[in-house]
Amino acid sequence: MSDGPELIVCRCEEVVVREVLDAVRAGCRTLQEVKMATRAGMGPCQGRVCRTLLERLVTLEAAPPEGAAGLTKRLPVHPVPLGQLVEEE
Amino acid sequence: MSEPRRLTLLKLGPDAGPEAALAAAAAYDELEAAFAGSVRSSARSGRGRLVVVGGGIVGLMSAYFASVRGYRVRLVERLSPGGAASGRNGGGVLVLGHTLDDVPFNRLSLRLWAELARAGVASELTVSGHVMLAFSEQEAETLRGAGELYLAAGLPVEWLDSSEVRRLLPHVTAEQRGGLRCPVDAQAYPFRAVSSLLSRLRDGRAELITHTRVTGFRVEGSRVRAVITEAGDVEADAVLLCAGPWSAEVGAMLGLPLAISPRRSQILVTERVATRVVHPFVTGNSIYLRQTHAGNLMYGGGGTWESQSFDTSSTTTAIARLTTRFLEVFPAFRGVQLIRAFAGTVDLTPDARPLLGRADGWENVCVAAGFSGHGFGWSAAAGAIAAACVARALGHEEPAAGVSRLLEPLAPCRHAPAARPQVRGG
Amino acid sequence: MRVDAVVVGGGPAGLRAATEVARRGGDVVVLDENPVFGGKLLGQLHESHAGGWWRGWEVAARLEAEARSAGAVLRGDAGVWALEPGWRARVADLLNRGDQPAAYEAGAVVVATGACEKPVAVPGWTLPGVMTVGAAQVLTNVHRVRPGRRALVVGIDPLALTVARQLALAGVEVVGVVLPPPLGLNADAGSVRATLARLGSLASLAPTPWLRMAAAALESGLVRELAARVGPPGGVRVWGVPVHHRTALLEVQGDGRVERVVLAPVGADGEPVTSRRREVQVDAVCLSGGLMPLAELPAVLGCGFARDERLGGDVPLHGPDMESTVPGLFVAGDVTGVEGAEVAMAKGRLAGLAVCRRLGREVRDAEIEAARRKLDRARQEAKIEFYPGARQAAGAMGQRWREVAWVDP
């Protein structure tokens, strides 16, 4: 059984297996490049759910270049209401 | 503490006057005559091998326009194409706010972005307009004055009073004192623009050598013969340096004194909200902001926290400061969630104008860098002009005298005396 | 606000660490995203190694009471969105109110953020009614709401079986526990052989001869191969729940919500026999892909990490006193390897003592030694190993710490 092409990998942005594989076949070699091409990992969870799936999917298809980082983890580590971020007096 | 300068993008100096504005209008006519329609492929081909160093948006655009002009293009990128500030920026394709010297170039860029979109380069380009908001009577006065000059420079602008601004931006604060609107300014989605250019280039227009570092140049007299990379030598009839903030480092390999310094620029992005709650690009209160086609709100801007380095971490100070300013403009969004902070490195020059043209001392080396935080918007014009500079350097085309005159102030080595041609690593 | 120590995460490790600090006179605040404290303990219900039932919420209540009476401040609905070395914890009130400090300055930080579930991608997994086993556990045991009337559990591992049993106890009709779709991107969660390996660790808890046989099969690759092929074709019952270790879920279907699942037997080659697919009516599907450490704060800080699948994935590299590679940043609980609540408590206690020492309070070597021994003992006594070999992996951390086996966070 193949990895169903229409299977959703990134739930937040509804990115499916086919879109990720197309991106890899078109030349994307890192998760960052796949993200740029497909929006996978750009939703509110910022890849917290799909990161491991994307890593597997991309490495099944192509070897990433040496030393390539996966999806970066950045601030804020989880979503925060803007009202909680205002400068203190 | 002194009041920060809050008219985020307004770069008109005190000496900007009607004459300069009229000159800007005339300059645009020259550029338009020379470059309008240049996204379309000419019949020429086999003009020679161009190696573009740097796969940011300017490098990609340059590769695109050079391939259209008939050059065989190879592009060398150290990491991922568009992976630095080219993919992490506000997406503005703006004219309003620029200096009168730059206005003609930015108008050209706006036009070429639209031509690219029609030619199939997908970028989510939206002619959404751009509003510069005033938060004091003094700022309103400054903007109204600027509006007169921009009109004279050929840019359509109109003044909106506070209630008109609220009709345009339903969630904006009542505290604003009106705004200057330019209806033709546009915005695009950097990820899509980069991805689309990449697929167009890979589609037979250019060879992309990514995740590969340039280590030096092989030269012969005053010509570069090959770009030396980790993956071997890439033979070149001409070389174009488009390495953004890394251009100084690459230029140094050829003894070029490119006066570029890196500076961090931070951006924040929220969860998606209903699309078009903010339609135009908005600047003011020391920030810029826009809503993407997907519905995310993004905001960023300058500030005192910026570092003179390649550090692209996000800082809590910037997150707090930018968010405070954002909520001052749009208090209604205080319950919306921030989902990500990111940062890119912009390539500052001493006069905040790009280094664009042939490099002193080298017959076949051109530079397109130093866009000082506006590289994304500039990139279409930069690519078209850089390709023309290459054609001129190789003796294939002679540009109109008017265009040459406009490019003189952008000479890449203008900020420092050109060293004797020398080479490192070759 | 200035405190001596900030603890991020109010589960067993965080509460235990805070209690140690507070008992020695330290000002300590525990910050948790949830309004209630106890973390994963709150939903836990399984037989304990001491006999009888492990009622996690009772343990949580005791830990919370101990922390409070020692003087620790517990703040819920508090999302720590950034840590700055030195230290400062930036905190958001997730209910967007403005009556609490937005930052705490501290001399040390304990990150005890626990673990989260690995995803299992299944066609239809975004339909309402598809949830992780962890979500099902919280709904059932904390909120007392059934995730559905008829549920399928997907993924055969200790947590999945434990939750399946909890669902059955709560009156949910569990139609079965099956394998996830054998897709490449679900890695070995869908493989019969890897499933048997995982189940081995449960054999001592589950009164099922077949499971004990499977555990024995682990000793030999050949026997494991055989066991994968010859297991009871109709599946087995574990705690009364039907476990079909040779049946895979192919798809979840429904119009706007879960209505049915499509299942198929898995052949000897590991591929589903689609000609024998069948539909089963359910209104909930609970997915289990195993747990992984939730270590975003250490990652953003640039901590060293070590990857070890026996611990659930990437864990912050830490020394014998639970200090990470960033001085003053301590880690405790499942974030340092998925080993369960009792081990987490022991890690928390050790981290708490180490924090006190870092803060300049007197902690005798013997106390640290005792805490380390207690951690060793907790590991030996732990009845469930979430991943085979977790004990050895945790033991190997000391070696790694010395070698500094960095991987990019």
Place this chain on the structure above:
Amino acid sequence: MRITDHPLLPALSRREVRFSFEVWELVALEGESIAAALLAAGERVLRHHERTGAPRGLYCGIGHCLECRVWVDDVGTVRACTTRVEDGMSVRRSGFGGRP
């Protein structure tokens, strides 16, 4: 969907609280999450995907995946799985003009 008789879980006595979801007035039990209260009322669809409109519900249950985010008036976006329902709370599937 509520569990009222369980062989091992102790009985709870919880006060009723009233809240609204979209246009419906609902009753919850104090201390339970918004997601649990809605599920007890038979509602699994917490929001619709912003682009495709596909219905979404509770997924991870621990505040990690953000699938269950809903809009609470005067508060903003919250996670229905970890946010306790409160008396008088007005919960909606999304803010700023509803589904885009």
